[in-house]
Amino acid sequence: ARRLGVSLASLCHLAWAQVVARSSGREQVVFGTVLFGRMHGGTGADRAMGLFMNTLPVRLDVDGSGVEESVRRTHARLAELLTHEHAPLALAQRCSGVAAPAPLFSALLNYRHNPLAALQGAVGDDVPDGIEWLGAQERTNYPLSLSVEDSGQALGLTAEAVEPVSAERICGYMQCALEHLADLLERSPHTPVRKLEILPAAERRYLLEELNRTEVAYPSERCIHELFEAQVRRAP
Template identity: 50%
Template sequence: MDLRQAPLLRVHVAADPGRTGRWLGLVQVHHLLQDHTAAEVVLSEVEAFMSGNGDGLPAPLPFRDFVAQARLGVSRAEHEEFFAELLGDVTEPTLPFGLADARGDGTGVRSARLRVDDGLAVRVRESARGLGVSPATLFHVAWARVLAGLAGRSDVVFGTLLLGRMNAGRGAERIPGPFMNTLPVRMDVAGLDVVGAVRSMQGQLAGLLVHEHAPLALAQKASGVPASAPLFTSLLNYRHSARRVHSGDSESDGTAGLTVLSAAEDRTNYPVTVSVDDLGDGFGLKADVVDPGDPELVCGLIQTVIEALVAALEAAPETPLYEVDPLSPVDRERVVTDWNDTGVVVGDVSVLGLFGEVVGRDRGAVAVV
C-alpha cells in the first residue's frame, strides 16, 4: 500500500454471482491505521449491526486518551537511557542472508509454514512454566540463536512486535487504532548458557514493556549504527492466534454471519519476518523471506533450535547457547560431509582439481558457479 495514497483502509464489496444472497468483501488495511485487535473489534461491531444489535454496543472510547498516555508516561530521556545501555556499543547491523534493505514493500516475499510437533509444544510450555517465563521468551532465544547463524555473527539484534495494549488503560482492548510497536532485542549467543539466555531475554522483554511506546528511530539513534544503515532487518512476531473452525473450504472466525474465505496476508518492510502463532496448545511457525533467503529453511532451523534448547534446559542447563545446534543431523551431514566432499571425481578430475585449473588459466575469472 502506497502511504502517499489515501485511503489506508479499503473495503471492496461485490455480490457473488454464483450464490444468491452471498456477498464477498476484500479488506485492505495498513498497520499505521490499526492493528489486528482493532480489526477484530471492527468486524465484531459490523456483525452487531448486521444482527440488529448495534444499539447494544458500548460507547466508543477516544484514541486520543491512549496517545496522551503514551506521550506523557515514560519521558524521552528515560527511553534514551534505556536504549543507550542496550545498544550503545552496537556498531554494525544484523543482516540475515546478507539482506540489508529494510525499506521494501513486501513484494517478492516467499512464505513457508510449519506446525511445531505437538509433543515438542508440550515440552516448550513445561520448560517455560518451570522457569517462570512465557513460551514467547523461549522462542525469542531460539530466534536469536538461528539469527546468529544466518547473519554470521554472535551478537545479534532483531525487532520484536509489542502489542501496545498491555498498559494502555481502561477499555484499550476495544479501541480501534495502531497500538502496536516494533522495538529492538539484542542477544550475544556466545556469552550465555541456555538458562542465562532465557533469564536475560526475560528481563529484556520486561524492560521493553516499560518502553513499549518509544519510537524505533530513538532506539536506533541510541546505537552506534550509522543512520544510513538499518539496525536490524529481521522481525519476530509472537502472537496469540485463536483457533479457527474449518467448514469445507472456508474458515469461520466465530462471528455469526461472517466467514473468512482466505486468511490474512501480512507484509512488512523487513526482508525476514518470523511469526510464531500460539494456538493455545500447539505452535505454528510462518516465515516471510525475500530472495536469496529460504523461508522453509528458516522454519526448519527454528524448530530444530527450539527442540535443542528445550532438551538442554531439561538435561544440561549449563550448556552454552552457542552449542545449541541449529542444524538437524540430516542437515549437518549434508553441510559438513556432502558439501565438503571435494574429492568426488568429475570426469577425470576432482572438483578441487577443476578449481585449480580455472585459477591457473585466469586468476581473475569466476571459479565456481
C-alpha cells in the first residue's frame, strides 16, 4: 500500500469485494462501507461530541483488470465517496434506481482503527472511579458484515453472519484474499483481479479431494457380467 501510495483500507475493500463476488457469482458488487464522518464535518467538528459515522454503498468491479490497477481504482472510488460522507443512505437509495424495500446492499465492511489493547479486550487504566466494565456486544442489521481492526501493528478480522453462513469461514476467505492480493502485488501485479483466491488450503482440499473421494471397494477379481448375474440372483 505504501509503494502504491494508497491506503491499507483500499486493499481491504478490494479483498472484501472479491469475497462478495465469489460468494455471489457476480463481477460487479455493491456493499456498504462505514465512513468516519469527520473528514468533512465543517468548522468545529473536532470539538463536537457524538457519532458522525455514516454507511454508504460502494461499487467495485472484480473483472479482468490487473490487481494493481484495481487497487488504484478502489482507492479513487473511496476518495470520491468521502466527499459524500454526510449524504443519507436514504438519498443514495433514491438515486440508485433500486426500488424500496429492496436494500442497496446486504454485505457490510467496517474498517476501523483500534489500539492493540482494545483488540485484546483490555479496558486500560483510565476508567473513572466507580465505573466497572461489564462487557459489550455488537449487532448489525445486515446479514453479512466484516470488521477489519487496524491496530497500527496488525490487522484483526471480526465477522457476523446469519446462519447457516459461518463467520469463521468468512474471516478465512478474507484472510486468504488479503494474503493472495499482497503476493500478487509483489510478484505479478498485472494478474486479473478476478483470479484472487479466497479459499483457504484446508477448504480447497475438502472441496476438491474429500467430496470427490468416490472410491468404493468391490470384488474386482470378478467380471462385470458375473457381478450382474449375482445382482439378478439377489434381486430378480
